[in-house]
Amino acid sequence: MLLALPPKEIQIRSAQYLNAKCTEIDTMLSKTRSSIEEYKKLKQAVITQAVTKGVRGEREMKDCGVEWAGLVPHHWGVAKIGSIGQTSSGATPLRSKESSFFDDATIRWVRTLDLNDGFVYDSSEKITELALASSACSIMPKGTVCVAMYGGAGTIGKCGLLMSDCATNQAVCSIVCNRKIVSPIFLLMQLLALKPYWMKYAVGTRKDPNISQDIVARMKILIPPLDEQKEITDYLDAKCAEIDKLIAKKEQLVKELESYKKSLIYEVVTGKREV
Structure with a gap:
């Protein structure tokens, strides 16, 4: 297989350019992925709060004896x-x-x-x-x-x-x-x-x-009573949809950044982009 080798000074310049650019992209990818994980944690917290405490505000609570639930509404x-x-x-x-x-x-x-x-x-x-x-x-x-x-x-x-x-x-x-x-x-x-x-x-x-x-x-x-179960699931349907949209946007950004990184490397090493 034959490889086209540009002059050494161009190789060095290209490597330096790619190192800087890829570092920028990798930093953005890392922050975006961290943001996705934070949104997922938020979704988990929203679900847990709703199914263990309800969505009707402050009221009398009790220790239900269920390890993962903690205090729950007294009538559940x-x-x-x-x-x-x-x-x-x-x-x-x-x-x-x-x-x-x-x-x-x-x-x-x-x-x-x-x-x-x-x-x-x-x-x-x-x-x-x-x-x-x-x-x-x-x-x-x-x-x-x-x-x-x-x-x-x-x-x-x-x-x-x-x-x-x-x-x-x-x-x-x-x-x-x-x-x-x-x-x-x-x-x-x-x-x-x-x-x-x-x-x-x-x-x-x-x-x-x-x-x-x-x-x-x-x-x-x-x-909980069936009517309260419906209140909770209706609430979660709306809240989780909001969070899922935010996650989807971040996941799309990850795909775009990964695609951009690949195309950038290809264009530089093939000489299609001058640096």
């Missing part, structure tokens, strides 16, 4: 997830049957990587009717709340609300709520609030311990 109840809904987990059809279980499939099959801490509209992989009939998979209805049980600190506790009927694999715990007690969207918001705490309950000798369906079922959550 507490219940284990297993007592306010049915929990289950799915399965993985045999990979050796790839052609008949996965090819040209249409049934959404949700795995931990599909859980986005929000609404789940689709899955990265699908299975066939034959796969469903030949495995321990079952269809979970729209409105099911899912929690990631495997994958270590970066994955355990990720959650999502199914927006259509889906199957899941064994790494996902599915919760079908009793809607007379708790709304699925409110449960989702509570799971987001307690997400940082799941690893305290993880067990196993592997490098990345897991939680189990039983651990999920025994986790305590807060139960």
Whole structure:
């Protein structure tokens, strides 16, 4: 391979120029990424505050005995997830049957990587009717709340609300709520609030311990009256949308800065930009 080499003084000048420019860009990238993380922390704090304290202002509080919640409104109840809904987990059809279980499939099959801490509209992989009939998979209805049980600190506790009927694999715990007690969207918001705490309950000798369906079922959550649950979720829908817009703008800026850095380096080293 032949490389075009400019005179040494141009090489030095180009290197100095790129070093200065890339340092500027890297500084901007670092600040922008830090800003994104701060917005994410703000979102987490807003959710936690709303689902543990409500949105009705000052009122009488009580110690509910739930570690992650602290003081809560005195009239709120507490219940284990297993007592306010049915929990289950799915399965993985045999990979050796790839052609008949996965090819040209249409049934959404949700795995931990599909859980986005929000609404789940689709899955990265699908299975066939034959796969469903030949495995321990079952269809979970729209409105099911899912929690990631495997994958270590970066994955355990990720959650999502199914927006259509889906199957899941064994790494996902599915919760079908009793809607007379708790709304699925409110449960989702509570799971987001307690997400940082799941690893305290993880067990196993592997490098990345897991939680189990039983651990999920025994986790305590807060139960405000249904009308108050709706107030809280309506409030969070608006507040989180505002924060998500800010995060999206910052993420777009990161992409633009990374693209600019690559194009700048290319233009300088190929002589398309004089320095």
